[in-house]
Amino acid sequence: xxxxxxxxxxxxxxxxxxxxxxxxxxxxxxxxxxxxxxxxxxxxxxxxxxxxxxxxxxxxxxxxxxxxxxxxxxxxxxxxxxxxxxxxxxxxxxxxxxxxxxxxxxxxxxxxxxxxxxxxxxxxxxxxxxxxxxxxxxxxxxxxxxxxxxxxxxxxxxxxxxxxxxxxxxxxxxxxxxxxxxxxxxxxxxxxxxxxxxxxxxxxxxxxxxxxxxxxxxxxxxxxxxxxxxxxxxxxxxxxxxxxxxxxxxxxxxxxxxxxxxxxxxxxxxxxxxxxxxxxxxxxxxxxxxxxxxxxxxxxxxxxxxxxxxxxxxxxxxxxxxxxx
Amino acid sequence: xxxxxxxxxxxxxxxxxxxxxxxxxxxxxxxxxxxxxxxxxxxxxxxxxxxxxxxxxxxxxxxxxxxxxxxxxxxxxxxxxxxxxxxxxxxxxxxxxxxxxxxxxxxxxxxxxxxxxxxxxxxxxxxxxxxxxxxxxxxxxxxxxxxxxxxxxxxxxxxxxxxxxxxxxxxxxxxxxxxxxxxxxxxxxxxxxxxxxxxxxxxxxxxxxxxxxxxxxxxxxxxxxxxxxxxxxxxxxxxxxxxxxxxxxxxxxxxxxxxxxxxxxxxxxxxxxxxxxxxxxxxxxxxxxxxxxxxxxxxxxxxxxxxxxxxxxxxxxxxxxxxxxxxxxxxxxxxxxxxxxxxxxxxx
Ligand SMILES: Cc1ncc(C[n+]2csc(CCOP(=O)(O)OP(=O)(O)O)c2C)c(N)n1
Ligand SMILES: [Mg+2]
Numbered sequence: 247x248x249x250x251x252x253x254x255x256x257x258x259x260x261x262x263x264x265x266x267x268x269x270x271x272x273x274x275x276x277x278x279x280x281x282x283x284x285x286x287x288x289x290x291x292x293x294x295x296x297x298x299x300x301x302x303x304x305x306x307x308x309x310x311x312x313x314x315x316x317x318x319x320x321x322x323x324x325x326x327x328x329x330x331x332x333x334x335x336x337x338x339x340x341x342x343x344x345x346x347x348x349x350x351x352x353x354x355x356x357x358x359x360x361x362x363x364x365x366x367x368x369x370x371x372x373x374x375x376x377x378x379x380x381x382x383x384x385x386x387x388x389x390x391x392x393x394x395x396x397x398x399x400x401x402x403x404x405x406x407x408x409x410x411x412x413x414x415x416x417x418x419x420x421x422x423x424x425x426x427x428x429x430x431x432x433x434x435x436x437x438x439x440x441x442x443x444x445x446x447x448x449x450x451x452x453x454x455x456x457x458x459x460x461x462x463x464x465x466x467x468x469x470x471x472x473x474x475x476x477x478x479x480x481x482x483x484x485x486x487x488x489x490x491x492x493x494x495x496x497x498x499x500x501x502x503x504x505x506x507x508x509x510x511x512x513x514x515x516x517x518x519x520x521x522x523x524x525x526x527x528x529x530x531x532x533x534x535x536x537x538x539x540x541x542x543x544x545x546x547x548x549x550x551x552x553x554x555x556x557x558x559x560x561x562x563x564x565x566x567x568x569x570x571x
Numbered sequence: 572x573x574x575x576x577x578x579x580x581x582x583x584x585x586x587x588x589x590x591x592x593x594x595x596x597x598x599x600x601x602x603x604x605x606x607x608x609x610x611x612x613x614x615x616x617x618x619x620x621x622x623x624x625x626x627x628x629x630x631x632x633x634x635x636x637x638x639x640x641x642x643x644x645x646x647x648x649x650x651x652x653x654x655x656x657x658x659x660x661x662x663x664x665x666x667x668x669x670x671x672x673x674x675x676x677x678x679x680x681x682x683x684x685x686x687x688x689x690x691x692x693x694x695x696x697x698x699x700x701x702x703x704x705x706x707x708x709x710x711x712x713x714x715x716x717x718x719x720x721x722x723x724x725x726x727x728x729x730x731x732x733x734x735x736x737x738x739x740x741x742x743x744x745x746x747x748x749x750x751x752x753x754x755x756x757x758x759x760x761x762x763x764x765x766x767x768x769x770x771x772x773x774x775x776x777x778x779x780x781x782x783x784x785x786x787x788x789x790x791x792x793x794x795x796x797x798x799x800x801x802x803x804x805x806x807x808x809x810x811x812x813x814x815x816x817x818x819x820x821x822x823x824x825x826x827x828x829x830x831x832x833x834x835x836x837x838x839x840x841x842x843x844x845x846x847x848x849x850x851x852x853x854x855x856x857x858x859x860x861x862x863x864x865x866x867x868x869x870x871x872x873x874x875x876x877x878x879x880x881x882x883x884x885x886x887x888x889x890x891x892x893x894x895x896x897x898x899x900x901x902x903x904x905x906x907x908x909x910x911x912x913x914x915x916x917x918x919x
Pocket of ligand 2: 738739740767770771
């Protein structure tokens with residue numbers, strides 16, 4: 247098998263979902279014959295006639311349609327062209343999808359795909375990481391796969407779940423990550439909602455998710471030259487959040503750095519720090535730290551963007567500081 | 572009552588007014604509609620009284636004056652259809668199969684109500700039975716109903732329709748626009764009834780929109796438009812009956828606009844002092860329940876005696892149900908599962 251990209255894994259997972267479950271359909275802008283802005287649905291409209299539908303530029307109504315279809319037993323997948331535009335569908339996501347089961351007992355099994363995160367030259371409106379905003383709302387599952395294999399299996403899990411899922415797929419990983427083969431079934435390696443120890447270590451824990459896992463891994467590699475052995479935890483889903491795995495890791499290392507590509511204020515990194523501080527204070531040998539994007543809109547120019555987000559070298563710097571505390 | 576001539580806009584697909592002879596208007600349908608209007612009216616009067624005596628949990632939003640329009644949609648829907656009523660649709664809800672009992676339970680916060688104290692008043696429904704539970708955010712239900720209709724299309728179901736109502740104020744939302752446009756693109760069997768009661772809370776129409784006629788929007792969306800006289804039951808029944816029938820026949824989305832006035836405040840906390848007396852005394856302000864009775868009596872579809880006996884029976888039903896529900900338990904926070912997820916445990 248030729249190597250499979252993260253993007254292709256998402257396409258293949260959707261293809262499999264369409265094939266195996268007649269309740270699945272996909273709805274989004276330019277996703278039909280055109281195959282999507284990123285080609286995540288390439289050829290699917292042809293293979294599954296009538297089930298991969300072009301939507302008008304109406305994010306609110308796109309999510310509303312998915313909710314109504316889910317109420318009637320379908321399993322819709324909505325593709326946002328960019329995560330940033332999900333703000334226009336925000337109301338339906340947080341006020342209708344997230345509340346439906348609690349209010350009425352009727353589940354709302356929709357998947358909203360958010361092509362997320364920064365790429366060079368994308369600027370303020372095509373670069374955002376929105377996981378924290380959605381994770382804030384009880385009732386929403388928020389997935390942030392960092393590997394090709396996870397992108398595949400977690401997409402299948404997302405479709406199978408009874409709850410609305412915000413699927414944050416990272417655009418930077420779309421073409422950069424490759425795998426030789428895909429797992430056959432979801433849950434083969436790890437059950438849904440479980441974090442992964444991507445790299446075991448003993449001196450400090452880096453908790454990351456999505457593209458930041460790879461920056462953390464590179465930083466950990468860099469620190470081996472200083473004689474440090476860094477553990478990297480990949481959250482995989484930010485909601486539910488696997489506090490147990492995080493605490494167990496901190497228990498081994500005594501030090502915590504949380505890395506997120508999104509802004510720090512009220513974000514996922516803040517949540518992890520809060521949980522470790524409240525539930526694992528005694529495990530810590532140093533104050534828990536976090537590293538996030540700078541507190542401005544995501545800048546356009548690659549020179550600015552490259553400094554705006556955490557990178558392997560800024561993660562390595564933060565780790566060095568943490569290890570000296 | 573004279574019907575205002577419909578303003579034909581260029582390119583509009585507005586249907587000419589149908590009148591009482593067209594469509595499927597029968598004595599039986601009109602009688603059922605009137606009886607349901609009466610139930611809604613007396614139930615809402617009870618709700619207002621309960622509100623004044625401090626028994627209601629939260630607010631009360633009534634549809635007094637809009638029962639004819641509301642019920643006319645409800646009675647034309649059947650099992651398998653989708654219905655997403657809004658704030659002033661007590662009559663339509665009862666016609667669709669909601670009950671006096673569940674209404675009272677929801678308003679009074681009984682744990683036995685369909686919303687179990689988790690939501691209240693007009694935010695109730697049974698989505699799994701095609702009865703959507705509105706969220707407050709106006710316009711949101713248009714696309715949700717579209718989604719349910721798309722699901723039915725996937726299943727190959729034919730002849731079912733979806734319907735929702737909205738106030739003229741709600742037509743200013745982006746959601747309304749997106750939903751109408753989407754329904755038109757997908758050619759869905761959707762019926763949207765706009766109750767133009769001239770006010771959105773306190774905001775008069777000249778601060779809400781600048782078009783001279785809301786029905787002109789039908790042409791803009793590429794859907795069929797219908798105009799009904801909002802406080803005339805017989806007219807509402809025939810016009811909405813025709814709109815629903817057209818949707819069922821596969822003619823795509825139908826937009827119904829009806830002018831009327833709400834004969835209460837926005838909610839029971841509001842005295843509607845911003846509505847001028849002259850407007851209240853105009854034909855728009857005439858009470859649809861009274862007009863409906865007259866109209867049915869004139870047609871000899873109903874007698875004054877029968878109307879009076881229905882009134883008594885409904886009043887009794889409402890009173891008895893209310894006293895029963897008042898004794899029912901409130902939701903118990905220690906028994907609440909405090910879990911918003913369908914497939915995960917709590918505290919995620
Ligand atoms: C999106 C949104 N904004 C504001 C409100 C608050 N609100 C509730 S009802 C209402 C007035 C609605 O007027 P209209 O749509 O004409 O319906 P009516 O009350 O006249 O029946 C407003 C502003 C809301 N529910 N949703
Ligand atoms: Mg109004």
